[in-house]
Amino acid sequence: LAKTTQPISMDSYEGQEVNITCSHNNIATNDYITWYQQFPSQGPRFIIQGYKTKVTNEVASLFIPADRKSSTLSLPRVSLSDTAVYYCLVGALLMDSSYKLIFGSGTRLLVRP
């Protein structure tokens, strides 16, 4: 199963764009890349998912290079409420078509005023 590596923490200021990069050198052909956000005392929340190139939704963008060995979550114009832990996951497709989500250590993002 692919393992992910991401920075332990990052600091930013309100209004800035934040890019969090995750490496997953052993990603398999079937694996999707998914990012989750977790606030204190809450369960993780799905942010975005992609397989290759670029994916954008109302919250974030996900950039995945051609070799898929890394990915970058981009949060445009962060606010104080974006302070959270961000997890990069590589899903492992199982035989029954369900997914096993492998969480890494996460990146603790602190947004300052």
Add this chain to the structure above:
Amino acid sequence: DTAVSQTPKYLVTQMGNDKSIKCEQNLGHDTMYWYKQDSKKFLKIMFSYNNKELIINETVPNRFSPKSPDKAHLNLHINSLELGDSAVYFCASSPQGRGVTEAFFGQGTRLTVV
């Protein structure tokens, strides 16, 4: 209208006791999970059920026994609780299907064993 709900939210108990945590999802998902988050915030999968069948059983002590009476419920029973069982336990669910990795998590149950 909570999608994935767990009860109780907090649980304080003594070593050696048996306790249960309940989980229900109203999303119509086929797959449900239990995750454990320790004090260092690492989230580890414990169990996964797909349509009431056990799919994943990580190296979890057999004191932990999941039970799925129907595909909307996945309860976790823990026997002979130990200090090291103190953690936050998250229930989650996801739809089945290739390429779908969006899981919905409950609010967590903070278990403290004293």
